[in-house]
Amino acid sequence: MSITSLPEPVIKYFPYNNVRPYQDRFIKIIYDCVDARSHLAMEGANGLGKTIAVLSAALPIAKERGLRILYCARTHKQMDRVIEELSAIHQKVDVSGISIRGRLEMCFHPLITRHASDAKAAMEICDQLKQRDLCPFYENLGRKAERCGEIQLTCESKPFMATEILEICKREEFCPYELTKLCIGQVDVVALSYIYAFDPVIRSGFFKYLNKPLNDFILILDEAHNLPEIATEIASDQLTLFAIRQAQKEAKKYGDSEIEVFCRSLERIVEKISEPVKEEAPVNPVLLLETIKDEARVDELLNFFDHIHGTGNIIQKKLLAKGRYPHSFLHRVGEFLLNWLRTSADPAFTHVTVKYEAKSGVTSSKLEIVSLEPRRIIAPITSSVYCTISISGTLEPLESFIKITGLPDSTYCEAVPSPFPEEHILPLACVGVTTSLNARTPKMYKRIVKKIAEIVRYTPANVGVFTASFDVLEGLIEADLEAVISKPILREQRGMSSKDNDRLVSRFRSYADRGGAVLLGVEGGRSSEGADFPGKQMESVAIVGVPYMEPTPRVNAQIQYYESQFPGHGHEYGYLVPALRKAAQAAGRSIRTLEDRSAIILLDYRFSTKYCRRYLPLWIRKNMKTVLDEDGAIAKELILFFGFGKT
Numbered sequence: 233m234s235i236t237s238l239p240e241p242v243i244k245y246f247p248y249n250n251v252r253p254y255q256d257r258f259i260k261i262i263y264d265c266v267d268a269r270s271h272l273a274m275e276g277a278n279g280l281g282k283t284i285a286v287l288s289a290a291l292p293i294a295k296e297r298g299l300r301i302l303y304c305a306r307t308h309k310q311m312d313r314v315i316e317e318l319s320a321i322h323q324k325v326d327v328s329g330i331s332i333r334g335r336l337e338m339c340f341h342p343l344i345t346r347h348a349s350d351a352k353a354a355m356e357i358c359d360q361l362k363q364r365d366l367c368p369f370y371e372n373l374g375r376k377a378e379r380c381g382e383i384q385l386t387c388e389s390k391p392f393m394a395t396e397i398l399e400i401c402k403r404e405e406f407c408p409y410e411l412t413k414l415c416i417g418q419v420d421v422v423a424l425s426y427i428y429a430f431d432p433v434i435r436s437g438f439f440k441y442l443n444k445p446l447n448d449f450i451l452i453l454d455e456a457h458n459l460p461e462i463a464t465e466i467a468s469d470q471l472t473l474f475a476i477r478q479a480q481k482e483a484k485k486y487g488d489s490e491i492e493v494f495c496r497s498l499e500r501i502v503e504k505i506s507e508p509v510k511e512e513a514p515v516n517p518v519l520l521l522e523t524i525k526d527e528a529r530v531d532e533l534l535n536f537f538d539h540i541h542g543t544g545n546i547i548q549k550k551l552l553a554k555g556r557y558p559h560s561f562l563h564r565v566g567e568f569l570l571n572w573l574r575t576s577a578d579p580a581f582t583h584v585t586v587k588y589e590a591k592s593g594v595t596s597s598k599l600e601i602v603s604l605e606p607r608r609i610i611a612p613i614t615s616s617v618y619c620t621i622s623i624s625g626t627l628e629p630l631e632s633f634i635k636i637t638g639l640p641d642s643t644y645c646e647a648v649p650s651p652f653p654e655e656h657i658l659p660l661a662c663v664g665v666t667t668s669l670n671a672r673t674p675k676m677y678k679r680i681v682k683k684i685a686e687i688v689r690y691t692p693a694n695v696g697v698f699t700a701s702f703d704v705l706e707g708l709i710e711a712d713l714e715a716v717i718s719k720p721i722l723r724e725q726r727g728m729s730s731k732d733n734d735r736l737v738s739r740f741r742s743y744a745d746r747g748g749a750v751l752l753g754v755e756g757g758r759s760s761e762g763a764d765f766p767g768k769q770m771e772s773v774a775i776v777g778v779p780y781m782e783p784t785p786r787v788n789a790q791i792q793y794y795e796s797q798f799p800g801h802g803h804e805y806g807y808l809v810p811a812l813r814k815a816a817q818a819a820g821r822s823i824r825t826l827e828d829r830s831a832i833i834l835l836d837y838r839f840s841t842k843y844c845r846r847y848l849p850l851w852i853r854k855n856m857k858t859v860l861d862e863d864g865a866i867a868k869e870l871i872l873f874f875g876f877g878k879t
Contacts, residue, residue: 233250233251233252233253233255233256234250235248235249235250238259239259239289241296242263242288242289244324244325245292245321246288246321247288247320247321247323247324248284248320252280253651253826254650257648258276258285259288260289261644262289263289263292265619266289266290266294266619266621269618269619270619270644271620271621271643272620272622272643272646273630273634273643274622274623274646274648275623275625275626275628275646275647275849276624276625276648277650277651277652277850277851278764278820278824279650279651279652279823279826279828280650280651282623283313283317283454284317284320286623287303287317287321288321291420293450294420295420298448299448299449299450299618300420300421300442300444300448301422301449301450301452302422302424302452303421303423303452303454304425304426304429304451304454305424305425305426305455306425306455308331308333308394310455311333311423311425312331312394312395312423314331314423314454315393315423318421319390322390322391327420327421328390328391328418329391329392329422329423330387330394330397331392331393332423332424333398334354335355335358335409336350337394338397338398338407338409339358339408340402340407340408341358341361341367341369343557343558344358347557347559353559355433356548357558358409360549360558366552366555367407369401369406369407370407372405372406373411373414376404380414383404384411384414387412388418388419394408397411397412414441416441426453426459427466429613430610431466431609432466432609446616446617447617448618449618450618450620450621451613451614451617451619453620453621453622453623455623456622456624456627456633457626457817458624459606460606460610460633460636460637461810463603463609463637464606466603467581467603467605468602468603469600470568470599471565471569471598471599471600472590473499473596475565476495476498478561479491479495479562480492480499482560482561486543486547491539491543491562493528494530494536498524498565501523501527502585502597502599505520505585506585506587509585509586509587509597510587511586512585512587512786513584513585513785514582514789515585517572517575517576517583518577520583521533533569533573534573537570537573538566538570539566540562541562541569543563543566544560544561544563544564544566545563547560548560548563568599568601571601572599575601579604579793580604580605580608580793581602581604581605582604582785582790583599583601583602584599584600584784584786585597586598586599602786604790604793604794605793606636606637607636614639622639625817625820625849626813626817626820626849628847628850630646632805635798635805636794636805650850650851651826652823653826654854654855656826656829656830657852657855658831658832658857658873659819659832659834659852659853659856659857660832660833660858660866661834661836661845661856661858662683662833662836662858662865663840664679664860665679665680665837666777666836666837667680667701667776667778668836668838672704672707674711680708680711680835681711681712681713682716683774683833684697684708684774684776686866687772687833687866688717688719688750688772689718689867690866691771691772691831691874692748692768692771692874693743693747693748693771694740694741694743694744694749694750694751694765694770695749695750695751695771695772695773695774696751696753696760696818696821697750697752697774698753698754698755698775699752699754699755699776700754700776700777700778700779701777702754704754704776705724705752705753705754708752708776719743719747719749720749721750721752722739722740722749723736723753724736724751724753724757724759736759737751737759740769744768744769748768748771751770755775755777755815755817755818756779756814756817756818759821760817760818760821761814761817761818763821765821765822766824770822771822771829771874772830772831772833772870773819773821773832773833774835775815775832775833775835777835777836778812778836778839779814780807780811781807781811787806787807790806790807791807793806809847812844813847815834815839816849819834829873829874831870831874832852839856840856840858857869
């Protein structure tokens with residue numbers, strides 16, 4: 233389709249000769265909403281070209297009105313994609329942009345590269361290093377100010393990926409993170425992780441470099457279905473028994489007997505309340521504080537918790553002065569207890585104790601503060617920016633997304649039809665099988681395995697099999713899945729690291745032109761949401777079960793909280809919608825380009841019911857066919873779809 237169908241100002245920025253089916257509609261809606269300064273939530277299927285659509289639609293207005301763009305994405309690959317598309321635009325018109333990675337990825341200092349475990353820890357160490365003039369890479373920005381200015385101007389002149397800046401700074405011995413911060417106030421587009429926009433602690437130190445108030449920024453939220461979960465994770469906290477024990481040792485080492493005795497008492501209290509717990513149990517937060525007050529003999533909890541936190545801060549400074557990694561378990565314990573005290577009477581939080589398997593393989597316990605209210609994290613940003621554009625392939629029902637995120641009722645909502653030819657997608661819902669808890673028997677797993685074997689046999693190349701949980705995955709293995717599948721099986725493991733998963737995915741893709749393989753993972757896992765498998769890389773995808781969360785105390789608390797906030801919708805918003813979104817995300821892994829052909833087989837009768845079906849994306853439910861529970865029923869559909877047969 234010709235680009236002449238686009239709004240005239242967009243044509244100048246759209247870098248390609250043609251638009252995909254429905255892409256022009258997608259662009260026009262975005263352009264009109266930004267022009268009217270209206271918030272927008274829009275669902276668009278994979279392959280629609282959402283990244284270039286939103287950039288080319290928003291940039292003309294941003295340039296005209298002196299606005300800039302914050303483009304939030306969840307993965308490095310998605311952020312790099314923003315810069316790739318921006319570079320294509322740069323071939324037509326002068327635009328600039330930069331992608332940002334965290335300090336952990338953009339730091340050369342050994343104290344951070346070797347020891348920091350997360351973004352907040354890296355930030356704390358970095359700040360202390362800079363304050364004490366202990367980071368040569370940061371100091372070099374001032375010592376070589378003229379050269380730094382030259383590089384800064386270069387990075388502000390066109391789109392730059394974080395990895396490109398990293399390489400430049402490695403040669404110059406500059407801090408890439410600090411150089412990036414110097415640039416973000418001058419470029420048209422900043423592609424960044426959600427955490428930089430929504431974590432209050434990280435945001436406070438980062439946004440001051442934007443050089444503009446938030447109401448001069450258009451906020452784009454890519455894969456926006458993740459936003460509620462990201463927000464509640466940011467507001468949540470946890471404290472392990474291991475950390476308490478290490479804090480006790482730390483207090484003894486530094487001669488603080490009062491805190492040492494307290495940590496010993498806290499350890500006993502946590503052990504006592506978690507001893508009868510099998511997996512997870514609710515904890516009365518006020519009762520726990522009273523128990524701490526009585527058994528640990530603390531008169532003023534706030535003052536004492538603040539004292540622990542402050543002592544930990546002093547220890548961090550002492551360690552740093554000696555050139556050592558400034559981590560303090562007392563700081564961590566004090567911070568958590570202050571958070572527990574702050575949230576103890578707040579209905580937007582629930583408090584639990586959890587049994588988990590530590591890295592050593594030993595079962596241990598931890599306390600958790602679980603946020604139930606994403607709006608508190610989201611609203612301060614979305615209410616301050618010029619406008620927001622929330623896009624994803626799985627945002628329906630859009631009403632629930634608007635309510636849960638706290639976007640205004642006036643937010644414009646739209647679900648754009650899929651650009652894929654209907655004959656390229658074969659959605660099947662199979663009756664006769666289910667992974668509902670009371671049906672997870674060896675006999676049921678055998679029936680599911682038989683259907684998976686049928687899918688694999690009649691799919692020419694790679695097959696993805698995504699299960700409702702690791703328990704279901706293991707149930708399939710115990711039902712001899714490996715024995716009835718002739719293709720190699722590559723299996724996602726519990727707790728698998730990002731790097732290990734990347735290697736697994738790479739191996740799986742390599743089989744696409746070598747007879748095919750099976751990727752066995754879970755819905756909501758790394759492979760089912762963070763990876764794309766175009767062409768032969770995943771010609772069929774089997775969704776084994778609806779990934780409902782187990783009815784744990786935190787899940788029940790979330791449902792009850794949403795019911796209190798949105799009467800009549802608690803179960804829907806807190807239980808049903810998240811599960812169907814995970815299933816839809818997994819189903820969409822195999823559809824990435826307009827040329828792709830994929831069979832999507834939903835192996836659970838519940839997908840065929842009106843109750844579940846209405847929450848699946850339009851591109852799945854529109855032509856979804858119910859398959860009878862008969863041998864060969866799936867094979868028949870696949871033979872017709874792929875145009876081949878095997879004996």
